[in-house]
Amino acid sequence: MKKAFRTERSxxxxxxxxxxxxxxxxxxRRGALKGAALAAMGTAVGGAIPFSAQMPGxxxxxxxxxxxxxxxxxxxQMMRIDGKxxxxxxxxxxxxxxxxxxxxxxxVTPNDKIFVRNNGQLPEVAxxxxxxxxTIDGEVxxxxxxxxxxxxxxxxxxxxxxxxxxxGNGRAQFQPQTRGNQWGNGAICNAAWTGVRLRDVLRAAGxxxxxxxxxxxGADPHLSxxxxxxxxxxxxPVAKAMDEDTLIAFAVNGGPIPHINGAPVRLLVxxxxxxxxxxxxxxxxxxxxxxxxxxxxGTSYRMPVRPIVPGSSNDGADFAxxxxxxxxxxxxxxxxxxxxxxxxxxxxxxxxxxxxxHSVRAVHASVDFGQxxxxxxxxxxxxxxAWQRWEGRVALPSDGYYEVWYRATDSEGRMQPHxxxxxxxxxxxxxxxxxxxxxxx
Amino acid sequence: xxxxxxxxxxxxxxxxxxxxxxDQATQPVxxxxxxxxxEGQEEVFYACTACHSTAIIRRSRFSEARWDELMxxxxxxxxxxxxxxxxxxxxxxxxxxxxxxxxxxxxxxNPFLN
Numbered sequence: 094m095k096k097a098f099r100t101e102r103s104x105x106x107x108x109x110x111x112x113x114x115x116x117x118x119x120x121x122r123r124g125a126l127k128g129a130a131l132a133a134m135g136t137a138v139g140g141a142i143p144f145s146a147q148m149p150g151x152x153x154x155x156x157x158x159x160x161x162x163x164x165x166x167x168x169x170q171m172m173r174i175d176g177k178x179x180x181x182x183x184x185x186x187x188x189x190x191x192x193x194x195x196x197x198x199x200x201v202t203p204n205d206k207i208f209v210r211n212n213g214q215l216p217e218v219a220x221x222x223x224x225x226x227x228t229i230d231g232e233v234x235x236x237x238x239x240x241x242x243x244x245x246x247x248x249x250x251x252x253x254x255x256x257x258x259x260x261g262n263g264r265a266q267f268q269p270q271t272r273g274n275q276w277g278n279g280a281i282c283n284a285a286w287t288g289v290r291l292r293d294v295l296r297a298a299g300x301x302x303x304x305x306x307x308x309x310x311g312a313d314p315h316l317s318x319x320x321x322x323x324x325x326x327x328x329x330p331v332a333k334a335m336d337e338d339t340l341i342a343f344a345v346n347g348g349p350i351p352h353i354n355g356a357p358v359r360l361l362v363x364x365x366x367x368x369x370x371x372x373x374x375x376x377x378x379x380x381x382x383x384x385x386x387x388x389x390x391g392t393s394y395r396m397p398v399r400p401i402v403p404g405s406s407n408d409g410a411d412f413a414x415x416x417x418x419x420x421x422x423x424x425x426x427x428x429x430x431x432x433x434x435x436x437x438x439x440x441x442x443x444x445x446x447x448x449x450x451h452s453v454r455a456v457h458a459s460v461d462f463g464q465x466x467x468x469x470x471x472x473x474x475x476x477x478x479a480w481q482r483w484e485g486r487v488a489l490p491s492d493g494y495y496e497v498w499y500r501a502t503d504s505e506g507r508m509q510p511h512x513x514x515x516x517x518x519x520x521x522x523x524x525x526x527x528x529x530x531x532x533x534x
Numbered sequence: 535x536x537x538x539x540x541x542x543x544x545x546x547x548x549x550x551x552x553x554x555x556x557d558q559a560t561q562p563v564x565x566x567x568x569x570x571x572x573e574g575q576e577e578v579f580y581a582c583t584a585c586h587s588t589a590i591i592r593r594s595r596f597s598e599a600r601w602d603e604l605m606x607x608x609x610x611x612x613x614x615x616x617x618x619x620x621x622x623x624x625x626x627x628x629x630x631x632x633x634x635x636x637x638x639x640x641x642x643x644n645p646f647l648n
Contacts, residue, residue, distance in 0.1 A: 172554060
């Protein structure tokens, strides 16, 4: 008994550090689990493992790469600030908060569940939001400076459900670890944004033939307080700026935008890295060459064109700017680490899926480590660039330890991969199949 | 404040959740002791927290070469004052020693593993 206790304790510690080594040391296994080792691992996870025969060596430890949002100690650090539900704290300065997947259970994301990704310091709250001014200049015939009030009255107002996702969503999947916030899948929201189309404003300014790219500027000061550089200042090809779903937004979910999410006015560039959706917008400039602002060039928001060795050094000179985000799904009905009553034989799952500029064709779930997949029902998007809700039922043959694997397929036929593809130094584009651990009984 | 929150977590879920204001959240009170003790602890703390909190350091796991590269990157991309000579060596060595490569992300564990 004493020995067993010591084994479990050391297993927990070892696994926290290095699961593959722990796997070999603690269970002395290579390949599938058998006999006593399987029983021992079942004891360690607190239940039987019904699909153990399908678990190859290293499979179970892969689970440890995911923090359990439902857990108190040992899970990620949580924080609750004014105006937000309890979120996963990625960092305080700059303030970065991730929505737990189970917080994203609404079809339209409420303000208190919109993730926070700041790059700099928070700007002052605008005393008179309607008088906030921003400028359209550069390669245009008529530079414009508009107040928010003028924007609202002069151009057609539109309301759309739009996905906004951090370019680094899923980064924690990469091994070796990459620099930046170690996001799970929760740097995503699908709120109802109201604003005017950026293209309407650009047409009013008259984009010249030479205006091929945009550069975006906001009021948030650089983190260091330096005044000679922007916290973040990115840009995109003019075609994306002219997309009918790219908005200058002044309201969300029927009310003002929360200050921390970019009030009083911000860009909304759905389906592309969220850093393009400039908060506290002060200026959009039209350029002949790609913008060179903070967050452009090198390895920033750029992906290898020719895959590189994971963990290797690269200056990103040959990389390409990210455009449409890859297909991804979340499970919002059950937290990783959910414990269910003994005898539970069906799980009603639900979540959301999206695919950048594309749509989602299918979502599948598996509770046998990917051996068989059950097709879920996927709703149509509320509009182009909105996420899609999905739901469906999976059967559990017995009590014990399960993992719900969930996987979306986009309209081009591309599935979420089994492992994050195209490793890059700043960890973009990790959209591997996610796994939530469930214990029945 | 963060430490207070952590303490409340430790007490269990029965307590009402402490709410943090935006100012408190973005201006966390941190001290060098939030980083593991060792040679370079204070130097790392003060050099890094001039710009950002320690959360991103504590969640990072890089080799010495990658940490060293990161110093250059922060200077080139984020305007950090160049770190050179003995100070750079001290800081990079400390970071690689205490936040070196790992197989899993920090804080991750099987929720059912005792």
